[in-house]
Amino acid sequence: MASLAKMHFGDVLLVPIQEEMHDTAAEEVIEEIITEAEKMSARGVVIDISALDIVDSFLGRLLQETVRALAAMGKKVVLVGIQPGVAITLIELGLPLDGIETAFNLESALKKL
Amino acid sequence: MARSNIDYKQIFMDTPVAVRAVSKDKIVLAANKEMAALSGVPMDKAIGMPCYEQFSGELCETACPLQQAMAGEKVVVEVEKKGVDGSEILVRLYTTPLVSENGEALGIVESYIDITREREDQERVNSFQKTLLEQASPVIRVWDGVLGVPIMGILDSERTQLIMESLLEEIVSREAEVAIIDVSGIAMVDSAVADHLIRTAKAVRLVGALPILTGINADIAQTIARLSIDLEGLKTMSTLRDGLRYAISLQKGD
DSSP: TTTTOOOEETTTTEOOOOOOOOOHHHHHHHHHHHHHHHHOOOEEEEEEOOOSSSSOOOHHHHHHHHHHHHHTTTTTEEEOOOOOHHHHHHHHOOOOOTTEEESSSSSHHHHHO | OOOGOOOOOHHHOSSEEEEEETTTSBBEEEHHHHHHHHHOOOHHHHHBBBHHHHHHHHHTTTTHHHHHHHHTTTOOEEEEOTTTSOEEEEEEEEEEEETTTOOOOEEEEEEEEEHHHHHHHHHHHHHHHHHHHHHHHHOOEEEEEEEEEEEEEEHHHHHHHHHHHHHHHHHHHHTTTTTEEEEEEEEEEHHHHHHHHHHHHHHHHTTTTTTEEEEHHHHHHHHHHHTTTOOOOOOEOSSSHHHHHOOOOOOOOT
16 A cells, blocks of 8 residues: 555554545555554554545444554554544444544644553 | 316416426427416417427426426426526426327426525525524633533434534634533433434544533433433533533643
8 A cells, every 4th residue: 555654653653544545445554554553563553534524334434443453452542633524424323433532633642642 | 157168278378387388399389378477488489489498497408307207207396497587596397298189198298386485485494593503502612722512402413413513613623622511501301312412422522522511410410310321431510610620620731
């Protein structure tokens, strides 16, 4: 996946999700995040989805699974930049992402880790 | 009066609905007075004219309903047409097939009702209602980084949606860290209302702010307990004052 830009902030992995992805691409991105988090033995992972204006049930569920997988590996995860429309869709889809830390910008996300 | 004395032509001409007959080749066969008034084309000129010239509209070039209507399908559509002075008007069109005495399909009969005014009135009422609802639950900046929404009256799903949208927009644009949702003015809490509140709070959390539900008085608390509604993971407080104090204490901690 060429479009995935990963950044390291000390022991924190930062992944901005760039644009709307089709299902296969989304799965690849998620797998890459998890692999990378393991490789760099990250303490925390920040996933920035502020570029997403819409989500569907597939991506919503995928996000939930990713966060759970990372949590199972003992990583702290913060989702950053969930847009109002995306938040409403997630709630309507019955995916309130309970127990996931959220923040509206990178600064407050890093504070929460 | 004997039946044979009824003048069907007069009934057709004077009926207060715009009616025209169109052949299968899209030529106007007949048009009544109301049709002339609506299209601006006099009755005698209309006959023989292509139907899309007498009274043109948005469907003429894209989805002309003639074929459908001739097949006997009852078409009822709301469509934009060009009015007498060239302005856009909204009409509701009803079609019936036009069949000769020996059963041959000749074309269709179209009846138009002008619903421009009706629609405008409806839109005005809707926007008024929306303003009223929004004003009933304004998003207030109560402290640096703290927003408050007092919810008054009745909370239904439509209103929840409105509150959610305006609250989330405000949180994101002001980067608010805390959103206090005060429910002390809610008329009645049942499981649906509780569900709306919980959904709003969860949406607030998703965009990155901390939701606090305040104004949970004894009545509401009992209802929540009786309905075994799960408020787990949500910060709740009995008064707005407590909520605000808590919100400010959080910020000093930074």
